[in-house]
Amino acid sequence: MMPLTTSQTSMWLGQKLNPSVPIYNVPYAFYINGNLDAVTFKQAFQELINTTDVLRTVFFDVDSIPYQKVLKDYNYSFEAINFKTDLTDILINDWLQDRSERLFDMSKPLFDSVLLNTSDQEYIWFFNVHHLITDASSSVLFFNRLSELYAQIKKGNESTDNSKFKYSDYVQYEANQQNSNKANKAYWEKKVETFSETPMLYGEKKTQQTTSKSHRVVLDLSLEQSEKINALAEQSDIKVWTKDLTLFNIFSTLLFTYLYRISGQKKLAIGAPINNRTTKTLKSTPGLFIEIFPLTVELTEDDTFFSLLQQIKRETNEYLKHAITGTSSAKVSRSFNTIFNYINASFSDFDGLTTKAEWIHPNHSDPAHKLRCHVYDFNATGHTKVVFDINTSILDESEAHAITSHFSNILDAFLSNINALIEAPSLLSEQESSLFLQSELEFNKPYVSILEHFETLAANIPNAIAFQCKNETLTYKGLNKKANQLANYLIKNGMTSNQKVALYNYRSTAYMIGVLAVIKAGGTFIPIASDQPRERVRFIVSNSDCSLILTEGDLKKNLENTNIQVIDLSDFNSLIANESVSNLNKVLKASALAYVLYTSGSTGDPKGVLISHSALSNYLFWAKDHYGIDSKSVFPLFTSIGFDLTITSTFLPLLSGGKLIVYKENTFGPDTSLLQLLGDNLVNVIKLTPSHLTFLKDRNLANSNIHTMIVGGEDFKVNLGKSIKSSFRNHLKIFNEYGPTEATVGCIVSKFDVDKHSDASIPIGYPIKNMHAYILDSHMNMVPKGVVGELYLSGHSLANGYLKLEDLTNSKFIDNPFVDGLKMYHTGDLARINKTGEFEYLGRVDEQVKLRGYRIELTDIESNLLDFEGIDDCAVVLVENNKVIVPEEEVINCTECGLPSNYPQTDFDDYGVCHLCNAFKGYKEKAQKYFKTEEELKTILTTNKIENTSYDCLSLLSGGKDSTYILAQLVGMGLKVLAFTLDNGYISEQAKDNVNRIVEKLGVDHIYGQTEHMNAIFIDSLNRHQNVCNGCFKTIYTLSTKIAMEKEIPFIVTGLSRGQFFETRLTEELFWDENLDVTKIDDTILEVRKLYHREEDAVRDLLEVSIFEDDDVFDKVQFVDFYRYSDVSLEHMISYLEDKVGWVRPTDTGRSTNCLINQVGIYVHKKEKGYSNYSFPYSWDVRLGHKTRDESLEEINEYIDEVEVKRIMEEIGYEESNTFGNDEKLVAYYTGDSSISSKALKKHLASKLPAYMMPSNFKFLEDMPLTKNGKVDKKTLKKINTEQLELETSYVAPRNEIDELIEGVWKDVLRLSKIGIHDNFIALGGHSLAAIRVTSRLNEALGMDIPLNKVFNLPTIEAYSNYLEKIMVELLGE
């Protein structure tokens, strides 16, 4: 009984997980031609079993641990089938396939061997072996050995047992290798750390169900292709150690290129088996030796086949060097979903009989290996085979053949020019290209103008109601007449054919008649909505060169001084009363412009899109048929007339004999038309946007008459569609229509199908009649199905371009390379074709999100987030992290104090001196007043000495030089001292020895304080302050104060350095006062201390802190900073300590500290902020003359042992943020009932999305910011800053001057770029020291005396501002 090797274990587990499918069967059919002796063959096979241990091996498990055992004997009942007589009605191939898929019984040897006699002199040896005991080389060994044995038996020779080495020996060898190469295993794990995401082959989504079913397709290279490859392999800059390795490199170059092209992913890993037969004996031993290790590459757009090959050459050397037996692991295997299996084995004759070997695919493979690519030439024909096994979840049987043409196209491109870009070749076969060219463009179909059609209806159904606006209705005849009259009126007023007329109107009768009249007069209408800003309206009328402007009501005043004739249609009935009612019968050419629609342009000015009559007709007549619009159809006109989707509602009913109900917008306030039309319940077809639908989501619309919805304008989520479906009667038809204005309203459409559409967004469907849609890559190649590319449109509905923007028109409307004579519009949208053949919209190219090399579909995250109960709407954006990490080599240090230039908001003068040093020069003298003498200290500690107390003071002892010196000095003053040390769990042994030795030598009582919450405090401190010291200090102060209270000790003596005063107690602002009063500073510091203990953090949450609730404690126990009174030099201190106290510098922390966890804080601080947390206090030590600049920098730059840091992080349970080095992150904004905890949202998403798609922050908004067109305003969302994101409040800008003043001060002190008035000071990182600074500054600015604690009691700008306002009003009142 033996254990299994690494590869065996992995396969054994794989088979356990997929017990009913033959994922590891390795079946061969050997076609042997000639006179084969079946009896001898059988004998030889038995002899093969007798001499090959793996063929007698069985597998079993004990307590779930797998073992293998070699049976001593195994008599195999060999099956021989005569196909000629026994199985006449079965096709041989069916039999082979069927038999290949048979499962093995693990308790018996894992092979199946049958000799088939198929016709005279034709035999097939079917040999199926479980992968657990074989691999490709092993198959050859089995075959050759059998051939040898057969020959010997036939000749009557004794068989020579040449199985010197057994697989069981390898099992032992492998275990040894595994044990002695642990570092190598770690090498692989490290290597694939950043390759955690496998590529989405043909857009395959990861959430799809796993299946083991796979399909095999074979690419037989032509002799020419094979020869060309061989020739390339001889080239000196391509050739490597061996021919096989060279070919391995060439084919992996092709495979990586292929993977990139079918997934879009640039960071790729593939798994390649190494055969592990390192020595001659291993080379001749059958069994499972292969082990899979990854090859990785990182591609760029600029890679050529040659440059990629060079990268791979290097990579394969690394691979070979580290592919050491027994060092693969499941963890490493998760980095790839593709296997590259280059097999250099081939089969020879069977004892002189011609043999052809065929590897049969058992139709299943490991579900983790979505794609396997095998390259081999088993029969040494010179024609290499490239074989692909593709998991059917990616491509089904009918689609799988596409792989061979895609790969073959890449191969041909490679062979024809090795210096070609890997992005350049087209992958698609002609057959696949037809996917994009399916719909026929009917060039010769006569065009019918919409006007002609309308006028015919007016004649045929004159009395049908065409139009209704409030109480006014018009029949077809009536509408037509009025339009004719207005047209005549316009002509009278100078309008001629092909002129442009602006319609600056409300949705009104006047507008509708205006549209028809302009068309009738042979002109082009330009709709301008009433809510457009005045300047925009004026831009459009002047830019468009329109000859007339039709308008109504108040709108007219926006048109003053435009120098264009304005016709007021407010009272159009009387205006046109005298005009002729007959049709004008002007000929409308197909090429004539129907309308110009202005859309926003990237320059800020809107651009006019030119739509011809033929384009408009093509869309409208298609839409009429497709949406089933007829005389019963009733449409509302309720969306902006300047929005191109409104064209549908404007014309469709009037071309169908149906009715249009116009809902006029309010002159002021929000447009409530949608509510009105739902209430009226008169319409049955509606064209609207997904945003409109969001509004309908939770309404009961079961009684609504609406049966058809045409949705356009934005990405339409499946969940929204579903919820709308359930709000309405079930037979509601929902169409999702895609189309930019440049392709006339809609040109790709799908019908929403609840059962079929299960992805995040509803697909946009199929191109409409006479329109083509292409998905192309950056080299204008059509992309394969599933692969993301850019969407291009062509066909009858295409716009003529942009008005007076020739360059832009030429760049966006380019020649169609697929259909001669046509233009093709570059939409700038991303799309792909999904499994069912429908187009999917994936967002804008310029909004395309790539994070850490992974393409992210924001809509995917959004729709999953919308699933969460309580979220109404959401938007995910990629924001640049405000954190800017300056490269280390660019950091300079202040020439005086050493402060690094990446310390926030530093300012260095021409001499390289920082602003802190320069400012300090201004108040240095004043600052000196704060410091006192040792005599004064003695006075403080000894006067008011309470008799009979146990101790005069409590001295904080860390074991370091500073605190040890203090203790010795205090004892020297004749004081009764209690020493206190916090044992935070990370004090070095030598430091502890120091502490113990010192207290003994000095003869003082000593207490070790402890808390079980230390780890939680560390984590909290790391999260809050990016260091461990803050948490530790607060714990020390809290625990020591409690002891002092209990033992009635009046003083606690701290060992803070003078530099640390400026980090924790003092700020520049304190010294601003002209007449500096040190007691005032002390009072302020005391106030800060009170606030400090009441600040929310882990210490306050976890430790017993009730004593701090009452101010009493601050009277009873006072803090004394020893170094405020002592100015001892470092030199003196150390010699004193060593001589008198016996202090020894600890060497076991590897640093100048006593604390082993200290470096974790430094590491995190450096990582998050770019500089050490000691930079600032040390700069003060230097400034105050307590350290030299060099000493300070040396300590700051001490080596950090990252391995140890990570170990401690894991030990305390701190999770490192993953934003190191990345300046981008995903942020999700949502609206809904109320704010939801990020934890809950993360948990929800974690089950649905890969880790790289997880937003870093979730933020609740009361309202989603929207653009003018009603789309989510992502630009605004991106501007919200990082610190704010952490808060659970929404951003509200300052309301008035006081708000702005406070915001300005807060921004300066907290170093933020934007603060909302509801943001909490503390949550923004405001601590007690910051409180001093903001309060001092505001007091200075306002000439007031606001107490320090106000900023904590009123921690938002809003509250603080209201308070200030109140005070000011009171002051004024006085």
Add this chain to the structure above:
Amino acid sequence: MDINGPLLEFIKNEIIEDNQLELGFQDDLFSTGLVDSMGMMRIISFVEKKLKTEVPFEDMTVDNFMTIEAISKYVSNKTV
């Protein structure tokens, strides 16, 4: 450093596992099929141990490693 001897021993014992094999210092290790690419990477690891430094990718050429003599020469040049 002359490593002809130790290298020959290494190749014979560890890679080819045939002590009786006739292998000359000038025999082509690749074309004879004696050493495959994995074997070559093991030889490089052996050389790296002798040199106590990694063989840079640029030096991993067929010319430098084709024969025992070539390898030995490469190693001597490196150790100068």
